[in-house]
Amino acid sequence: MPSTDASTNSQPSPTGTEPSTTSDDTLDLRLPPEFLALFAEEGADASPADEVTAAPDARTLDEHDRPADLAAPDAHAPAVRPWPTDLVHGYPPLEDLLDGVSGWGPTATPVGAFQLVPVVLERDLALISGWMNDPAVAAFWELDGDLSVTADHLRPQLDGDGRSVPCVGLLDGTPMSYWEIYRADLDPLARHYPARPHDTGIHLLIGGVADRGRGVGTSLLRAVADLVLDRRPSCTRVVAEPDLRNTPSVSAFLSAGFRLSAEVELPDKRAALMVRDRALRDRL
Known part of the structure; x- marks a missing residue:
């Protein structure tokens, strides 16, 4: 690689001969001692505030340097997860990228009142891990093992940007199922099918053996798909991708x-790519 040292970068000679590599063409400017002394005195009096410094990187601003709208939250305010800023409107987004699953509320189903409640790790980990260790569940979810296995599955969703919200399903107030409501268009699944903006995906497991095989899952799937379509006007399809072997x-x-x-x-x-279309919801 050619050197970038200024002493070896010569300019073409005005006469068209080979460029000179000596310093004979350099103009030697000698400043008067009085002039140099004047600048030395001003430099000694300069304060650090007079020095030119690089603009701070926005990623390293502390709470004193931040503009008012980026200041750290008040210590007494409720903790708010750092959701990404909506670049279109300039406002913070809702609590997730799914139009606020925590606020969807209960819904009536043929098997009882049902509600999705976002997971709280400290409260729900043991319960969900127990379900994951049921052999019938483990065969397809493959998350059996100690608590850390389930925790490692939940944390990326809980600490993420809100594109996937893990929930416990309550039937008449009793926890009985685990759900993941996720943005299928933002998920790796979108690489495998012609995704549309705001496609919303569902993962489900029924925790209690007594709730399996008697139509409970069907009733809850229809209810949750309707919740998605009712609460997410921008979503035109609810999708799922159960294992094809899971008849x-x-x-x-x-x-x-x-x-x-x-x-x-x-x-x-x-x-099996399963789709429930908004346009067909009253027909199927």
Whole structure:
């Protein structure tokens, strides 16, 4: 690589001969001693505030340097997760990227009043881990093991940007299922099918054995799909991708008004792509 040292970068000679590599052409300016002394005195009196410094990187601003709208929250204010800023409108987004799952509220179903409650790790970890260790669940979720296995699955969602919200499903006030409501268009799943903006995905497991095989899953899937379509006006489709081998799950989705759109090869399974369209919700 050519050197960038100024002493070796010569300019073409005005006469067209080879460029000179000596300093004979350099203009030697000698400043009067009085002039140099004047600048030396001013430099000694200069304060650090007079020095030119680089503009601070916005990522390193502390709470005293931040503009008012970026200041650290008041110590007595409730903790707020640092959701990304909405670059379109300049306002903070809702509490997640799914139009506020925590505020969706309860809904009536043929099997009772149902509500999605976002996971609180300290409260729900042992319960969800117990469900994951049920052999019938572990065969497809593959999250059996000690508490840390389930915790490692939940934390990225809880600490993420809100594109996936893990929830406990309450039926008449009793926790009985685990759900993940997620932005399918922002998920790796979108690489495997023609995703549309705001496609919303569902993952589900029924925790209690007594609630399996008697239509509870079908009723809840239909209810949650309706919740998504009611609470997310921008969403035109609810999607799911159960393992194609999980016949009871695929059957429950079909009975809940989903259609089998395609079979897709995902990194960890061959899946049935199930879709519930807003336009067909009253027909299926």
